[in-house]
Amino acid sequence: MMDDGWGWWGGWLFMVVMMLIVVALVVGLVIALLRPGRREDDATDSRLTPSTDDALRILDERLARGDIDTEEYKKRRSLLRSS
Secondary structure (H helix, E strand, C coil), X not given: CCCCCCCCHHHHHHHXXXXXXXXXXXXXXXXXXXXXXXXXXXXXXCCXXXXXXXXXXXXXXXXXXXXXXXHHHHHHHHHHHHC
């Protein structure tokens, strides 16, 4: 049997390093799949992009609370409807 200088330690060392790499890859894959991250389709998600209906509802609430007067309400409402 030839000795390459590492003896039987070379095989064990290689095996341990490979197992650590495999475990790291599996953990990384699990984390990547489970964590909520930014995806391309999130930008078009209706829950994340404010709609005109939401803005009109907020405007109605501001008028009802008395935060804005009727003239301001009409101006902003016409701006929202035109966009």
